[in-house]
Amino acid sequence: MYINLSDLKEIGGRKNVSLELEFPDLEFVDRDIKIKDSVQLDLEIYNTRDSFVVKGILEAELILSCSRCLKKYSSPIKLDISEDVMKSEMEDEEELYLDDIIVDNIILSLPMKPLCSEDCKGICPECGQNLNEGECDCEVETVDPRLAKLKEFYNDNE
Ligand SMILES: [Zn+2]
Ligand SMILES: [Zn+2]
Structure with a gap:
């Protein structure tokens, strides 16, 4: 134009x-x-x-x-x-x-x-549900990768 x-x-x-x-x-x-x-x-x-x-x-x-x-x-x-x-x-x-x-x-x-x-809640990484429109039934475990390592370590030593 x-x-x-x-x-x-x-x-x-x-x-x-x-x-x-x-x-x-x-x-x-x-x-x-x-x-x-x-x-x-x-x-x-x-x-x-x-x-x-x-x-x-x-x-x-x-x-x-x-x-x-x-x-x-x-x-x-x-x-x-x-x-x-x-x-x-x-x-x-x-x-x-x-x-x-x-x-x-x-x-x-x-x-x-x-x-x-x-405060958009985003989408569920498992099922793609828009979390602003409602919860889904997925159990999404958000584990800090460093903690996950520790957990493995203790499990191995039990
Ligand atoms: Zn959004
Ligand atoms: Zn989901």
């Missing part, structure tokens, strides 16, 4: 852009992210001599996968955007390419381990 800058040729000029855009095709490298509905952008763009400075706010609702229970959940975001797009790196000085700006800012805002909730 591009913003037309043909009316922003003058150095020192600025303009405000409010946009609500759908980005169905954004690629987030190998992250499993979807954008629900649209992205709301309120931007101010300045023409400096060598670059366009893009400042403003990005709002969207992301669909992320919980790293513990693997369930999809919705996560609203509101990000401050501050970018300096060098004219020398633009294909065309009359068009500002937005996709990279949006993808970079969203990826930077993501938690390392997304969680559907702080």
Whole structure:
């Protein structure tokens, strides 16, 4: 998606852009992210001599996968955007390419381990039951491997 800058040729000029855009095709490298509905952008763009400075706010609702229970959940975001797009790196000085700006800012805002909730119980390693939705009947023994070694040692010597 591009913003037309043909009316922003003058150095020192600025303009405000409010946009609500759908980005169905954004690629987030190998992250499993979807954008629900649209992205709301309120931007101010300045023409400096060598670059366009893009400042403003990005709002969207992301669909992320919980790293513990693997369930999809919705996560609203509101990000401050501050970018300096060098004219020398633009294909065309009359068009500002937005996709990279949006993808970079969203990826930077993501938690390392997304969680559907702080106290997500995750899934049972035996049967795969989502433990947020109910207990399963598995008896999962969580034994510290060091203690397990000790136990073996004592059992062998009895
Ligand atoms: Zn979860
Ligand atoms: Zn289970």
